[in-house]
Amino acid sequence: MRAELERVLAAPGFREAGRLAPFLRHLVERALEGETAGLKESVLGVEVFQRAADYGPRTDPIVRVEARRLRGRLEEYYQGEGAANPVRLTLPKGGYVPVFQVVDQRPGRGGETVFRMRKAALLAGVLVPMLAVGLLIVARWGGTPGRPEVTAVAVLPFRSLDADPANDYFAEGMTEELIDRLGRLPELSVAARGLTAGYRGDNVDPREAARALGVSVVVEGSVRRQQDRLRVSARLVDAATGSALWTEVYDRPAGDVFAIQDEIAASVANALRVRVKPPVAPVPSRYTANLEAYQSYLKARQQANRYSAEGFEQAVRHYREALAVQSDYAPALAGLSQVYALAFYYNALPPGVAPSEPRRLAERAIAIDPALAEAHAALGMVLGVGDFKWKEAEAAARQAIDLDPRSALAHGLFAAAVLMPQRRFPEALASFRRALEIEPQLSYLNFTYAFALLASGDTTAAIEQYRRTLSLQNVHPDMEWDYGMALGFAGRHAEAAEAFARADRLRGNAPGRPFGIAALLAGNRAQALLDAPRVDQAARERRTSRMEAARLWAMLGERDRAMEWLERACAAGETQAVWIRADPRLRSLQDDPRLHALASKLGL
Structure with a gap:
């Protein structure tokens, strides 16, 4: 189905159709992900056409107008160069859920073409997976098979009963692994980790959590480690009655953690009368039987999610420890690739690490485990912001999403590292929203989503999103600085100056007067003009970036x-040159032919 979408979008009539192409891509991607509930005017107006949050279709018919244009453009395509395509994509009148017709073109009466869905393809299982995720496939001869009944489940954060909070990572890992294992069962709809993260602690009522999360059953439990022993308590709770459908206590050697995870998932499935062939789901090489490597990997994940210089440093250390124990541990390779890619972007690669290392690690992880979504997501990031290979980056990013549609990281990196630099703002914003639906608490996703809103021109929404980002635990100095930038663009100069001062304090510097761009955003143009020669000198001496002077x-x-x-920044290969088309500080140059020529050299 995606192949047909790409064929359509590659046609001249869509390449030059302005916002029709991203509109169509948005509709198809949301349908493929089973998000058809969001394919309505009030939502599309905000997500695709960047209308305000209170957008009303009655007073602004933009969605209906563009949908009418899109239907006409699709009809023209299939009457012309797409006439022989084996699949047809349409948008029925009165709705926004795209429809695919798999056709067998055979001459009919009067030279007409008869379109019938080929039963052999259906029986071969080509179309059934699409039905499972809610994509509507129609044919003139038949209806749609029924979908299996799905039970909604939430795995609440397992409580760590260890006295040392440093061991909390193990309980977090248990929660994540159970979500992943249960999420592999098509009969279960499992709430994402980010949605359940707030239900942590001893005083959580599982019935209240279930009502808030919209699930019918809840898995909860605790973990205690004592030297080489592991005690895991787990139970399955009926949301309606609060009664336990199943409960178990596991007292095993710590090395049995993987078997315990499988047993809990299998017991939950059995209690819900879900038929499972042991193990619960294919558990490929992304999981290790080596407890030491696994523990280091969990610690690295926990530190990387902090999104701070110290967190990245600790993540690198723990990933390396995992790989020292098991060099072919694909998840650790993918995780280290992602951390190195971010370090490369910030010009902070550890000594001795080559710029090519993030790509090498991602490709090695894929070679070991081709089904590992985070490895493809890491590769997409590297190919995009690192190598400027946009087609390859998009292919890798989409492969990650295909492999794991529930991966917030896959959706977020696709938006940040592939779509944003190319100014594909509607698609990027939609991908960010999807990522944050899955993991609403991740600092990195919230931060980059705020920048995407600012870059797209929605300053008011960006300010609100920066505030949400700063309300989370892991505050990076750049988050405060970018919040100040958004305030400055909104003309709120005093508040911008305060945000810049907070950023200085987070960096360990004594707050001084705003300098350079910060002075300008704080409302002091005269000071910014005085600072400009000093910024030039710093750029020449490489004490600041050439991009900073350009901005x-x-x-x-x-x-x-x-x-x-x-031009100097691009010639020197500065990583932030990737933003020359999207950076709001460069808006005054976007109509300059010289910038367009420069962007084309970067494939933008």
Whole structure:
């Protein structure tokens, strides 16, 4: 189905159709992911056409108008160059759920073409997976098979009973693994980890949690480690009655943790009368039987999620420890690739690590486990913001999403590292929203989503999103600085200056007056003009980036000087040059042919 979408979008009539192409892609991707409930005017107006949150279709018919244009463009395509395609994509009148017709083209009466769905393809299982995720497939001769009944389940965070909070990572790992194992069963709809993360602690009422999460049963439990022993308590709770459908206590050697995870998942499935062939689901090489490697991997994941310089440093250490124990541990390779890719972007790769290392690690992880979504997501990130190979990056990112549609990281990295630099804002914003539906508490996703809103021109929404980001635990100095930038663009100069001061304090610097771009955003243009030569000198001496000088001159309206520094930044391979088309500080240059020529060299 995606192949047909790509064929359609590659046609000249869609390449030059403005926002029709991203509109169509949004509709198909949401349908493929089973998110058809969001394919309605009020939602599409906000997600695709960047209308305000209170958008009303009655007063603004943009969605209906563009849908009408889209239907006409699809009809033209299939009457012309797409006439021989084996699959047809349509958008029925009165709705926004795309429909695919798998056709067998045979001459009919009067030279007409008869379109029938081929039963052999259906029996071969080509279309059944699409039905399972809610994509509507129609044919003139028949209806749609029924879907299996699905039970909604939530795995609440397992409580760590260890006295040392440093061991909380083990309980978090138990929760994640159970969510993953149960999520592999098509008969179960499992709430994402990010949605359940707030239900942590001793005073959580499983019935209240179930009502809030919209599930019918809840898995809860605790973990205690004592030297080489592991005690895991788990139970399955009926949300309606609060009674336990199943309960068990496991007292085993710590090395049995993997068997315990499988047994809990199998017991939950059996209690819900879900037929399972042991093990619960295919558990490929992404899981290790080595407890030491597994523990290091969990610690690394926990630290990487902090999104801080210290967290990244600790994540690198723990990933390396895992790989020292088991060099072919694919999840650790993928995780280290992601951390190195971010370090490369921030010019902070550890000594001795080559810029090519993130890609090498991702490709090695894929070679070991081709079904590992996070490895493909890491590769997509590296190919995009690292190598500027946008087609390859998009293919890798989409492969990650295909492998694991429930991966917030896959959706988020696709938006941040592939769509955003290409100014594909509607698609990027939709991908960010999907990622945050899955993992609403991840700092990195919230932060980059706020920047995407600002880059797309929605300053008010960006400010609100930055506030949400700063309300989370893991605050990076760049989050405060970017919040100040959004406030500055909104004309709220005093508040911007306060945010810049907080960013300085987080970096360990004594807050001083805003300097350079910060001075301009704080409302002091005269000071920014005085600072500009000092920024130039710092860029020449490599104490700051060439991009920083380019941004400042662009905001001051000095296009020639800005372009001069942009050209130097691109020639030097500065990583932030990837944003030359999306950075809001470079808006004044977006109609400059020189910028377009420069962007084309980067494949943008």
